[in-house]
Amino acid sequence: MQTSDDALRIENLSHWYGDFRVLNQINLRITPGQIVALVGPSGCGKSTLLKAILGTHPANEGRILVDGNQVRTPSRNVGIVYQHYSLFDFLTAEANVAFGLKLDESSLAFRMLMIPQWLKMRAKHIERARAFLDSVKLGAACGKYPAELSGGMRQRVAIAQALILKPKLVLLDEPFGALDEATRESLQMMLLGFYQENLKAKQEGRTPEYTILIVTHELNEAIYVANRVVGLSRFHDAGEQGAMIVYDRPCPIFLPDEPKDVESFVQQREELRKAVFDPSYVKHHSKYVSFWEQLSELAASS
Ligand SMILES: Nc1ncnc2c1ncn2[C@@H]1O[C@H](COP(=O)(O)OP(=O)(O)OP(=O)(O)O)[C@@H](O)[C@H]1O
Numbered sequence: 001m002q003t004s005d006d007a008l009r010i011e012n013l014s015h016w017y018g019d020f021r022v023l024n025q026i027n028l029r030i031t032p033g034q035i036v037a038l039v040g041p042s043g044c045g046k047s048t049l050l051k052a053i054l055g056t057h058p059a060n061e062g063r064i065l066v067d068g069n070q071v072r073t074p075s076r077n078v079g080i081v082y083q084h085y086s087l088f089d090f091l092t093a094e095a096n097v098a099f100g101l102k103l104d105e106s107s108l109a110f111r112m113l114m115i116p117q118w119l120k121m122r123a124k125h126i127e128r129a130r131a132f133l134d135s136v137k138l139g140a141a142c143g144k145y146p147a148e149l150s151g152g153m154r155q156r157v158a159i160a161q162a163l164i165l166k167p168k169l170v171l172l173d174e175p176f177g178a179l180d181e182a183t184r185e186s187l188q189m190m191l192l193g194f195y196q197e198n199l200k201a202k203q204e205g206r207t208p209e210y211t212i213l214i215v216t217h218e219l220n221e222a223i224y225v226a227n228r229v230v231g232l233s234r235f236h237d238a239g240e241q242g243a244m245i246v247y248d249r250p251c252p253i254f255l256p257d258e259p260k261d262v263e264s265f266v267q268q269r270e271e272l273r274k275a276v277f278d279p280s281y282v283k284h285h286s287k288y289v290s291f292w293e294q295l296s297e298l299a300a301s302s
C-alpha cells in the first residue's frame, strides 16, 4: 500500500463511448480535507468521471490514484452517495449505518463460527453507528426504518453510511437533487459542519477526515458548500475532442450558522456560468483553471 499527500489524483484521463469522446485529458488533484464541487452542463460526463473514480467503469485512457493507490476496481477507499437513497428498507437507520462496518470488519465465517465474539462486535458497531447518527442530528431516528423517515433524513443516513467507513474520498452525485429547498439547506449545513471539522483537524495537526467531491447542478449550492469549484465542459476551443476541466478556483468558506449571503458570490456564479455553461464563449480550457496558483498566492500573503 502506498500513501500520498493527495486524496485523489487523476492523470490524463480520457473516455469515450463508441466514437463519442466524452472526457478528454482530465487532470485533477484533491488533497485531504477539501470539499470540491463539480459542475457542468448536463451530459458533459460528470457521472462518467465519478464512475471511473469509483472504479466500477474504468476510463479508456489515463489513471486515477486514491491515496496513492491506483484505482482498478471499487474499494473501501472511495464511498458514493447517489440522488436516490440507497438504504436497505428492512434495516433500521442504525443497522444501515452499521452494515458497512460489519462487511468491513468481519467475515461470514467469523460471524457464523464465533457467535459470542460477533455479537460483541455487533454491539460496538451499533454503538458507533448511533454516535455517528447523533453527530449528524439523527439520534432520534436510530431505530426507525427508511419508510418511517423523510427524504432528507434518509439522505443523511445514506451519507452517514458512506462516511462511517472513513473512506479517503466520498463522491456525492447530485445528492440533494430530490429534496425540497429547506431540507436541502439542512444537508448543506451538514457539509459545512464537516468542513469545520476538517479545519479543526488541520489546526490540531491531524489529517482531516472528510474529503468530498460533490456533483451539483445548483451553482449557488456549489459555491456555498465547497471550498473549491471545478467545472467540466466541452465549451472550449478544442471542445470536439471532449469535455475538459475549464474552471478550477477557490470559493468563499462559510460557517454552518453564518447567514447565507448569496449576493456576495453572485460574481463568481456569473463567472462560472460564462466559463462552463456558455456554448458561445470559446476560450482556451485553462483560462479559468487557477486553484493551485491562487492557493499559493494566499499562503504567501498570509
Ligand atoms: N453507457 C453509456 N453508453 C453510451 N453513452 C453513454 C453511456 N453513459 C453515458 N453516455 C453518454 O455520455 C455523455 C456523458 O454522460 P454522463 O452521464 O457522464 O453525463 P453527466 O454530466 O453526468 O450528465 P447529467 O448532468 O445529466 O447527470 C452523455 O452524452 C451520455 O449520453
Ligand SMILES: [Mg+2]
Pocket (backbone or CB within 6 Å): 046, 047, 048
Ligand atoms: Mg450525471
